[in-house]
Amino acid sequence: MQIQRRMLAALGALALVASVAACSDDDNDITGISTDRVFVQVERLGNPLVSEVFLAKRNHGFHNAGRPSTDVANHTTELKAFVTTVAGRDPSVANTLASVLLPDMLIVQTDKAANTAGWLSWALANGYGGRKLTDDVVDAGLAALFGSLLSPNNVSPGLATDNVNQNDKPFLATFPYLAAAN
């Protein structure tokens, strides 16, 4: 945290210097917004569930302002602790989840067959990975955390699926893929 704050402060100072230096140019991007304006990240999301499931609320700002390159160092301990302590699962389950969810990015193997796409399929089956609109990530997460997907020990069968397995409206076969608004 301390280091993170220092880095942000340093970046801020640099950005300020850069923007002052560039003021005379008043550069605008193609849409007319100044390229001098410094935007500060307030929200970040890669995999579904990482911040919301495993990290305490007090650490959400830390995660939101962070970057994948420091996720393993910053969030592994807390993620594993949730799995072993709150969910009561074996350390092997915690290790597996940490290894596939951190750094917090959707991993895509773009050279794999399209029909192997699906959340975490890059790790589970050396597939395309990514995340499809049809993926039931809630059930995938529940099955790993409370079901027998990763370990037969200490399962909670009634919590291993929410029994909502698909969206209420069919997705489109063509761009932009999401169903029209209701």
Added chain:
Amino acid sequence: MRYSHTRARGWFAVASVAALTATFAIAQRSNASDHQDTPEVELSPRMDVNDVYAFPGSSADRIALVLTTSSPITPAQSSAAAFDPNLLYQLKVDNTGDGVEDKVFQITFSGSGANQQVAVRGPVAPAQTGAMTTLVSSGPVVTGTTNTNLGSATGIQAFAGIRDDPFFLDLEQFFRIVPDRKPVSGPLSQLPDQPSASAFRPASQAVDYLRGINTLAIVIELPSAMLTDGGSRKIGVWGTISR
């Protein structure tokens, strides 16, 4: 975050349910692990990334990326729903395996209502990596009106606008299992204050809480080679919102 804009959050909620139902001791611990986002994001749904998706596009060499925000939007609210012109929405791609963005899309909006305009810049190397960002001054850009398919179906194609929320889960049953998580207003607040269930409902009774609910979506499709840039075909994708 709002209790119901619960994509990834819903997941957390569900996880907490299980934890809470396990033992009281565990419940204490789980309460300490709140699923809500930071107060600022909770109070500003437009600062919230609901979900990020990445999946094969219209042909084997194309990839589609999706970022959703601002759910839940009811049909009655939908005609007035718009992206925030003061925010910078980004999709970021690491193509070297180090967790640092090598290619980014920078998406901004201007105006409001039916004539809101979107600008999708990228894919392009960012001027800076990390949490502080300026807009790129060059690179590909697709511009046009929201709720319209923009760009080229063989190049960079973009859409930004209101769609059905693609996320699905039984949030109502969750609040029956863990009523202390339920919201203070709205229909879900009327559920019993004491736990009235200890497991999810059977498939015949389970309900997608986000049925009929809309979200603001940014969809981009392009040749995946524009993201891998001649290097590894394995990439990492994430979304951010900045102000």
